[in-house]
Amino acid sequence: MIAEHLAQVEENIRTACRNAGRSREEVTLVAVSKTKPVSMLTEVYNCGIRNFGENKVQEICEKREQLPSDIQWHMIGHLQRNKVKYIIRDTALIHSVDTYRLAEEINIQAKKIRRIVPILIEVNAAGEASKFGIAEDEVLQLTEEIARLDNLRIQGLMTIAPYTTDPEENRPYFSKIRKLSVDIAAKNIDNVHMGILSMGMTGDYMTAIEEGATIVRVGTGIFGAR
Numbered sequence: 001m002i003a004e005h006l007a008q009v010e011e012n013i014r015t016a017c018r019n020a021g022r023s024r025e026e027v028t029l030v031a032v033s034k035t036k037p038v039s040m041l042t043e044v045y046n047c048g049i050r051n052f053g054e055n056k057v058q059e060i061c062e063k064r065e066q067l068p069s070d071i072q073w074h075m076i077g078h079l080q081r082n083k084v085k086y087i088i089r090d091t092a093l094i095h096s097v098d099t100y101r102l103a104e105e106i107n108i109q110a111k112k113i114r115r116i117v118p119i120l121i122e123v124n125a126a127g128e129a130s131k132f133g134i135a136e137d138e139v140l141q142l143t144e145e146i147a148r149l150d151n152l153r154i155q156g157l158m159t160i161a162p163y164t165t166d167p168e169e170n171r172p173y174f175s176k177i178r179k180l181s182v183d184i185a186a187k188n189i190d191n192v193h194m195g196i197l198s199m200g201m202t203g204d205y206m207t208a209i210e211e212g213a214t215i216v217r218v219g220t221g222i223f224g225a226r
């Protein structure tokens with residue numbers, strides 16, 4: 001069943017890329033495996049997926065010990081500063097940096113192991129009180145501040161759009177975040193790249209791709225309901 005789900009997601013990604021005149025290679029699928037057992041991750045791995053997303057530090061740590069080492073682990077959930085040390089070595093990308101204090105802690109831990117850690121700035125695109133992420137009008141300033149930290153590399157922006165059954169409702173948010181990333185890129189800030197746009201989940205990833213997403217984070221669409 002997972003293989004069929006995955007094939008459907010892959011076909012949808014291709015369709016969205018075609019709609020947008022983009023190449024399939026521009027978009028990375030991150031399989032969001034939170035709450036799902038290692039056996040299901042193995043199934044997805046065996047279908048060729050190498051990027052997995054988790055939102056809890058403990059879950060990343062437990063799963064990564066039981067799975068092949070060529071998996072790229074993405075931290076996509078809210079990250080507490082006291083847990084940064086546990087994921088600093090083996091996380092491919094931290095999507096959820098939304099405060100300077102968190103960035104500073106990642107920098108301290110990264111320095112200890114002499115690693116340059118790639119991160120994204122999480123933006124609260126719809127200004128929802130229930131969501132993490134920094135407000136749109138504060139992103140540039142936070143980016144400039146974090147850019148001065150030597151052991152971090154800002155690679156782009158991430159956003160979690162509102163839950164909706166109509167993906168068209170989220171199109172304006174995706175488009176807005178893409179424009180924001182283009183504006184920031186134009187400032188040519190040292191140590192800041194805006195190559196990655198992590199946006200789009202099961203309900204809206206096709207729309208997100210049409211609006212420029214380079215990473216989509218799909219959980220339910222691959223693993224089924226949580």
Ligand SMILES: *Cc1c(COP(=O)(O)O)cnc(C)c1O
Nearest residue numbers: 032055076201202217218219220
């Ligand atoms: C759970 C989660 C997803 C995946 O959500 P689905 O709707 O199941 O695809 C994507 N991004 C983040 C940050 C999440 O926490």
